[in-house]
Amino acid sequence: MRAIVQDRYGTADVLELEDIDVPVVGSGDMLLRVRAASVFIGDWHIMTGLPYVTQFQPGDEVFGTCNGSFAEYAIARADKVAPKPANLTFEQAATVPTSGSSALQGLRDAGRLQAGQKVLIIGAAGGVGSFAVQIAKAFGAHVTGVCSTTKVDLVRSIGADDVIDYTRDDFAEMGRRYDLILDIAGARSVSHLRRALASRGTLVIVGGEGGGRWFGGIDRQLRASMLSPLVSQKLGTFVARQNREKLIVLKELIEAGKVTPVIGKTYPLSEVPEAIRYLEQGHARGKVVITV
Numbered sequence: 001m002r003a004i005v006q007d008r009y010g011t012a013d014v015l016e017l018e019d020i021d022v023p024v025v026g027s028g029d030m031l032l033r034v035r036a037a038s039v040f041i042g043d044w045h046i047m048t049g050l051p052y053v054t055q056f057q058p059g060d061e062v063f064g065t066c067n068g069s070f071a072e073y074a075i076a077r078a079d080k081v082a083p084k085p086a087n088l089t090f091e092q093a094a095t096v097p098t099s100g101s102s103a104l105q106g107l108r109d110a111g112r113l114q115a116g117q118k119v120l121i122i123g124a125a126g127g128v129g130s131f132a133v134q135i136a137k138a139f140g141a142h143v144t145g146v147c148s149t150t151k152v153d154l155v156r157s158i159g160a161d162d163v164i165d166y167t168r169d170d171f172a173e174m175g176r177r178y179d180l181i182l183d184i185a186g187a188r189s190v191s192h193l194r195r196a197l198a199s200r201g202t203l204v205i206v207g208g209e210g211g212g213r214w215f216g217g218i219d220r221q222l223r224a225s226m227l228s229p230l231v232s233q234k235l236g237t238f239v240a241r242q243n244r245e246k247l248i249v250l251k252e253l254i255e256a257g258k259v260t261p262v263i264g265k266t267y268p269l270s271e272v273p274e275a276i277r278y279l280e281q282g283h284a285r286g287k288v289v290i291t292v
Contacts (some may be wrong), residue, residue, distance in 0.1 A: 009049030056081075063093040065242045070272050072292055082247035085254040088261065095127070095261040095287035096254070101246040102206060103131035103182075107139065110204045110238040111180045115140030120171060120196060123184030124160060125151035127287045128206055130262040132182055133160050138258040144178070146171055146185070154285055158262065172196045182206060190220055194233060202234040262286030 001022050006014045025031045056062065056078070064081030066074045084093045106128075107113045119136045123129040124145030136143045137159040145160040148167055155163045164171050172188075172195040179198050184206045193203055205221050221237040228235040253259040264285035267275040269292050279288055 006047060009047070012047070014047065061090075063088075063097055064244075064247060065097045070269065070290055070292075072269075079244050080242060082244050082251060085251045087255055087257075091263065091266065091289050091291060092261045094289055095263060096131075096250055097242055097247060098240070099127040099287060100131045100135075100250045100259070100261075101242040102128050102240045103135050104246050104249060105238055105240060106182050106204045106206050107132060107136055107180070110236065111182060111202050113139050113141060113180055116142070117179035118142050118144070118177075118198075120144050120146065120178040120181045121160075121184070122146040122171075122181065122188070123186075123206075124155045124163070125285055126184060127284065129182075129184045130154075130158055130286050131259065132184070133158050134259040135253065136182075137161075138253055141180075144171075144176075151285060154262070158260070177201070180204070186220070190227065190235065194231075194235070197233050200232050200234075203236070205237040206240075263289055265289070266291055 001020065002017060003020050004015050005018050005020065006016065008014055023031065061084040062076075062081040063084045064076055066076035066080065068074045084090075085096075088096075107119075111119075113119065113136060119141040121129055121132045121136065121143060124133050125147040129145070129147075133143055133145050133155060143160050144162040144164060145155040146164045146166050147155050149165050152163050152165055164174070172192050174196075176196065177198040178196055179201050181193055181197055181201065181203045183193055183203065186205075186207055190203070197203055225236050250259065254261075262285065264287060265275070265278060266289045269290055272290055275288050275290060278284065
């Protein structure tokens, strides 16, 4: 069949009429005999590579999210990457996009964090938690981190004002109340968490590990969302989304020295299964990184 094709971005001069194979019909697809088609501005964007592609050049160092990152090459959407922070190694930069974005979204967007607020971060030594402690401090909050005995020094070293060792003390029974609780650990009931929450405070549940038989890991989120309209506290969760705007905010915080990634362990590409097994144990400090 005849078709217009292009092998590079550019002006209309890159478009060529060539003979190519008829498309192969897959399951659920239909093969159409085209009689007419219209031109719209999106065709120009695709042809020229605008508005996204021109801001990057071959060889630029970037960080972000993509499909199939456990490989030597992967495909990423241009709106899911940003220039790599200049003061990070590739290994450090790899820790930021998913966990850093989740921490930022939980605190800033879902939690509506304000300077001067008292924030409790449960699971403060993990991947998301270690970013959350630093981001909350950068936003001017008084931060209390919750972690196990062996991780107390780590959480204190990344800027937490107070650290609670959950093997010794129950934060809900200490008489303290927090304006914002970010729960990343995923083990405590909503009622237990509310005991440490100010009367008009906000609870944000991150992730959904564990959970019941029917709802998997989202049962606590469902309970919190259903209860929230009935009480003065704001209870809920969010769907984590990574995009360039969050990456740019994180890049600026990192380059300003306010956030530093915490790497717990590093594995080569050939040992990805072992890295996953280690993560499944639930005792990771900071992020686990795969080097390629």
